[in-house]
Every structure is written in C-alpha cells, then in structure tokens.
Amino acid sequence: MPFDPGEMPRVARHVFVCTAPACADAGAEATYRALKQRARHIEGVEGVWVNRSGSVGGCAHGPLVVIYPEGIWYHHVTCDKVDELIRRHFQNGEIISEWLFHRTEGCPCM
Numbered sequence: 001m002p003f004d005p006g007e008m009p010r011v012a013r014h015v016f017v018c019t020a021p022a023c024a025d026a027g028a029e030a031t032y033r034a035l036k037q038r039a040r041h042i043e044g045v046e047g048v049w050v051n052r053s054g055s056v057g058g059c060a061h062g063p064l065v066v067i068y069p070e071g072i073w074y075h076h077v078t079c080d081k082v083d084e085l086i087r088r089h090f091q092n093g094e095i096i097s098e099w100l101f102h103r104t105e106g107c108p109c110m
C-alpha cells in the first residue's frame with residue numbers, strides 16, 4: 001500500500017526526551033509520560049510530537065529534553081517541571097535560559 005502523507009498528523013514541533021540509562025535514573029520516564037500526555041492538549045498550541053530518544057550526550061544533566069525546530073536542549077527536566085515547560089516554552093514562546101543546556105544551529109542532519 002502506498003504511503004499517504006495526508007494520514008500523518010500535523011507536526012509543528014518534535015520533542016525528544018532522552019530515556020537512556022542515566023536520564024532514566026534521573027526520572028526521564030516520568031517526564032516523557034507527562035509531556036506526551038500534556039502535549040496532546042496544550043491550549044493554543046498544536047502539533048507537538050513527543051518521542052523517547054537514546055542518549056544525546058548530556059548524561060550527567062538529565063533528564064535532557066530536545067526540541068526542534070528550535071534546536072533547544074533543556075537539562076534536568078524532571079516531571080515536576082513539565083507544566084512550567086509547557087507554559088513557558090510552548091505557550092509563551094520563551095527560551096528558558098536557566099534550563100538551557102545546548103542550542104543546535106540549523107538542522108541536526110546537516
């Protein structure tokens with residue numbers, strides 16, 4: 001059966017929560033589950049797609065959350081910070097400077 005891109009939901013942002021061992025030990029699974037659930041119903045924001053990822057290299061600072069297309073990497077994003085992440089980053093468009101771990105320039109595949 002041919003692929004029909006019309007079947008795909010709109011993806012405006014792609015969020016990766018590292019759930020590899022070091023981040024998992026810091027609570028990444030709870031962060032992932034909370035963010036995955038909350039991302040479906042963010043008031044005023046559509047198309048936030050959340051996935052687990054393998055290690056992104058900031059193992060001592062997890063849970064790490066990486067958001068594209070902004071190329072923003074946040075550190076220590078524990079489950080209790082998910083509501084604040086949603087409000088500040090996704091709804092208010094703020095880069096949360098005190099959580100900033102890294103910033104990717106351009107597309108990561110280039």
Ligand code: FES
Nearest residue numbers: 018023055058059
């Ligand atoms: S285990 Fe998450 S960055 Fe390495």
